[in-house]
Amino acid sequence: NKHFQTMKRIIGEAADPMDERYTPLHFALGKAYDDVGEYEKAIEHYIAGATLKRARLDYDEAETFAFFDAIQETFTKEFLENPPFQGDASQVPVFIVGMPRTGSSLIEQIIASHPQAFGAGEIKEFNRRLGALRGRFPALPKYPKLARRMSRDHYKLVADGYLSSVRALAPSADRITDKLLTNYYFVGLLHVMFPKAKFIQTRRNPVDACLSCYSKLFHDDMPHSYDFGELGRYYRKYADLMAHWEAVLPPGTMTTVVYEEVVSDVERNARDLIDFIGLPWDEACLAFHESARPVKTASVVQVRRPVYTTSVERWRRYGPAVQPLIESLGFQS
Incomplete structure (x- = not known):
């Protein structure tokens, strides 16, 4: 070439x-x-x-980890069981969260192929609404402390604003996916606002997931992804937070979809997924690679073809060079 x-x-x-x-x-x-x-x-x-x-890059690991800890301290089971806001009962929002390169574009494409669903992609709408709230009420602290200081009216303002923006994208859709992966920081807050909304976490072999991040030059700010030690430790912190959400959310609110399982049996996983978000099964979900919807992420090539398995256990190709990543993830190889 x-x-x-x-x-x-x-x-x-x-x-x-x-x-x-x-x-x-x-x-x-x-x-x-x-x-x-x-x-x-x-x-x-x-x-x-x-x-x-x-x-x-300027990356402060201690500050980042303190942020993760503060989220878990804020969103306790008690807080979520007795929230300051009763929530909007809409079932329209479906949040796809996870680390990059874990199959999230594939999952959104499967759901978006359903005639009653719409894939909104990586929209930063929720973050924008939170920022706008603090702009209007400067006395409010930053997230996550924000969650315990917001009044019922503040909650309603953000929830209504978010929902109306998302609904405007597809007024007739019964489900709209928001695939901004870093919404994993906000799962508890989103659940308070939309108690009927569903969350889908995408997972993949951690070494493969991290290596796939490491080998991409991201447009967005991913400062932890360019050093094997920092990347592995960040992943563990992320996995802790997801385990926390699983422990504090009501059963049936969040599911985890494993990339390797999807590529080995697309139909079973697609059926489970559509059932989880409360829609009737439709065969169109299996023709996801034929969808004409625009995809704007690094995975655009993958979602345009039928599922392939070549990226499973990709990390083994690289030999001892990836050992520092394996160690930082806490694995013995």
Whole structure:
């Protein structure tokens, strides 16, 4: 491939291949070497690109972990059982949450193929509504402390605003998916506002999920994803938070969909999913790859073809180079 040869030549002739200008090139070369099966060279370039990217980012791990802890301390079982707001009874919102690269685009595509559902994609509407609330009432503290200081009217303002914006996207849909993955921070707050809403967590082998994040140069802010140690520790903190939500939410509110299980049996998982969100089964959900809806994430290629299994246990290709990630995730290999 001409582009591949050009990229190799540029990096080969570089006076300093670790100049920050070459960051995107390292990620592109990693992908190119992956595609031709030269996995040792692929991981070398991913590591080079990630190292360069990390050097330019400001990431405070202690502050991030304190945020996770504060969320769990705020949204106790007692708080969710006696909420400050009775909630909107709408069943329209369906929240798909999880780490990136765990099959969430596939799950949304399956649901959005149902004639009674609409896939809104990665909308930042809820976060925007919370920001607008604090803009109007500057005395309110930041999230998560915000949740215990909001009045019933504040809750209603955010819930009504969010729902009307989402409904406007598809006025006749019975279910609308919101696939902003980082809504995992807000599951408790969203549940208070929409007690009948469903949450779908997408999961994948943690090493594969993390490695897939590590090998992507994200447009969005993912500062923890460019260092194996930081990435593994972040994942564990995330998994703790999801376990917390499972423990404090009423049964039937959240389900976990495992990527490897979906690719091994699409129909059974699709049927379970449609049943979970309370819609009748429709065969269109199995023709999800034929859908013409726009997909704007890094997974656009995957959701345009039938399910494939080549990315299961992908991490094994790279050998000892991924050992620091495996250790930071707490696995013994």
